[in-house]
Amino acid sequence: MSKEEFAVFAGKYMDMIYRVAYSWMKNSHDANDVTQEVLIQLYRTTKEFESDSHMKNWLIRVTVNQCKMLFRSPRNHMExxxxxxxxxxxxxxxxxxxxxxxxxxxxxxxxxxxxxxxxxxxxxxxxxxxxxxxxxxxxxxxxxxxxxxxxxxxx
CATH class of the missing domain: 1.10.10.10 (Winged helix-like DNA-binding domain superfamily/Winged helix DNA-binding domain)
Known part of the structure; x- marks a missing residue:
């Protein structure tokens, strides 16, 4: 994925990723961490997406998985x-x-x-x-x- 493509997709889906992450983590700090990790995974992925819908589904799945990993960590806290x-x-x-x-x-x-x-x-x-x-x-x-x-x- 080129930097330009990443910038477009990150801008398009960052708010959605954050909302899903916040609904799991219940605090903005952890939701920001999850959002950042998901965007890094998006940038690094070699996966070819069939459509925007396919990418959106993949991003939500990755976000949920990242939340589960972070939620299990001892540093999890709520605001x-x-x-x-x-x-x-x-x-x-x-x-x-x-x-x-x-x-x-x-x-x-x-x-x-x-x-x-x-x-x-x-x-x-x-x-x-x-x-x-x-x-x-x-x-x-x-x-x-x-x-x-x-x-x-x-x-």
């Missing part, structure tokens, strides 16, 4: 979600409340929810990316929405 959310600059308090509620979810619910609603993946695509049965993804999405309703009613 206050509300502090981070405020740096995102939500103009509407309801968006901030929703973001905080989503981040309270366990990652097994949070990651599929992010991929489905924010990244636009189908349940089967999420199942393939995460190595889960499609029904499991559907169940997790349903449970995530149920838990979100409870969290949002409490606030």
């Amino acid at each position: 206050d979600i509300e502090d981070y959310a405020e740096t995102l600059g939500f103009e509407d308090k309801s968006y901030l409340d929703l973001f905080c509620a989503v981040m309270k979810l366990d990652k097994k619910y949070r990651v599929p929810l992010l991929l489905f609603y924010y990244e636009g993946y189908s349940t089967q695509e999420i199942a393939d990316l995460l190595g889960l049965p499609g029904k499991t993804v559907s169940t997790r999405l349903f449970r995530a929405k149920t838990k979100l309703k409870v969290y949002l009613k409490e606030e």
Whole structure:
């Protein structure tokens, strides 16, 4: 991959990689580390991608795997979600409340929810990316929405 191609792809997918990483790691420092590692892997890969969609799927898979590796490390730590959310600059308090509620979810619910609603993946695509049965993804999405309703009613 040439430097020019890398710059185009990095610019196009860096935010998506960061969002997926943050949904796993729950802190900006580790999400930045994961994003950097994934971009390094993208630059070094000799893999030929059939399409942008194929590259996007590969990047999400690499991001999830990198998060799993870092999550197991002893240096894993969390920051206050509300502090981070405020740096995102939500103009509407309801968006901030929703973001905080989503981040309270366990990652097994949070990651599929992010991929489905924010990244636009189908349940089967999420199942393939995460190595889960499609029904499991559907169940997790349903449970995530149920838990979100409870969290949002409490606030």
